Amino acid sequence: MTALSHDLGTARRPVALSHRLREGTRPEHEQAETSGFVEHLMSGQLDVAAYADLAAQQWAVYRALEDASAAIRSDAQGATLVFDELTRTPEIEKDLTFLVGANWAERITVHPATERYVARLHEVGGSLPAYAAHAYTRYLGDLSGGQIVKRMLERHYGLSQDGLAFYTFTEIPKSKPFKDVYRGRLDALELSPDELDATVAEAQHAFRLNSAMFADLGAVHC
Numbered sequence: 470m471t472a473l474s475h476d477l478g479t480a481r482r483p484v485a486l487s488h489r490l491r492e493g494t495r496p497e498h499e500q501a502e503t504s505g506f507v508e509h510l511m512s513g514q515l516d517v518a519a520y521a522d523l524a525a526q527q528w529a530v531y532r533a534l535e536d537a538s539a540a541i542r543s544d545a546q547g548a549t550l551v552f553d554e555l556t557r558t559p560e561i562e563k564d565l566t567f568l569v570g571a572n573w574a575e576r577i578t579v580h581p582a583t584e585r586y587v588a589r590l591h592e593v594g595g596s597l598p599a600y601a602a603h604a605y606t607r608y609l610g611d612l613s614g615g616q617i618v619k620r621m622l623e624r625h626y627g628l629s630q631d632g633l634a635f636y637t638f639t640e641i642p643k644s645k646p647f648k649d650v651y652r653g654r655l656d657a658l659e660l661s662p663d664e665l666d667a668t669v670a671e672a673q674h675a676f677r678l679n680s681a682m683f684a685d686l687g688a689v690h691c
């Protein structure tokens with residue numbers, strides 16, 4: 470407590486991790502959201518094949534992320550961030566079966582930026598700060614902007630439930646209260662100041678990995 474805050478009778482409270490993550494990734498979020506591929510996809514200028522390619526990249530990313538979820542569950546603090554109702558890999562597999570065909574695994578291409586994203590998840594996903602950063606970046610995004618993406622895919626490409634299982638959280642009927650619980654779990658983590666800084670830095674990195682993935686997709690489809 471500083472002399473001033475003591476005089477004012479107010480202890481200086483540390484800023485909550487969820488708040489730091491939101492504020493600390495604002496520019497990176499804007500960059501990801503306005504990438505050419507995302508804007509073209511959202512405005513109906515691409516085709517179902519472009520969306521299927523995005524789903525293929527997401528399959529590779531979520532497989533690595535959810536391998537990390539399974540491992541971090543054995544840590545008492547890590548377990549507080551793992552929710553079965555968020556698991557996306559099986560949902561993406563359903564989408565790819567519909568979009569690409571039963572033999573999707575032989576037909577998809579994982580692009581170089583996606584390979585780098587997956588490598589990063591394998592490299593750091595076992596550490597709690599890094600896991601928190603990557604899980605936050607994807608899952609809170611899927612529950613937020615992901616729902617807008619879903620509506621645009623329905624509107625522009627004639628998709629409905631088939632092909633959009635990834636964006637459909639059947640066990641999370643209302644995303645707002647769920648996101649509040651998730652932010653509460655982030656804020657309850659017992660992390661040192663250095664670990665908190667590392668979490669925000671890794672989330673910024675996670676956003677940049679997503680932007681690089683969109684750049685690869687843009688080079689193919691835009």
Ligand code: HEM
Pocket residue numbers: 487490491498501502507511605606607609610611613614615617618648676679
């Ligand atoms: C079409 C592109 C996107 C749109 C339209 C979009 C839109 C939004 C909106 C409106 C919110 C605020 C929701 C709320 O206040 O609860 C949000 C939050 C979020 N988005 Fe996005 N987003 C997009 C892409 C992305 C991408 C590519 C990522 C990362 C991979 C991402 C990650 C996040 C995260 C982590 C949050 C939660 C922020 C927080 O409350 O801490 N978004 N997005």
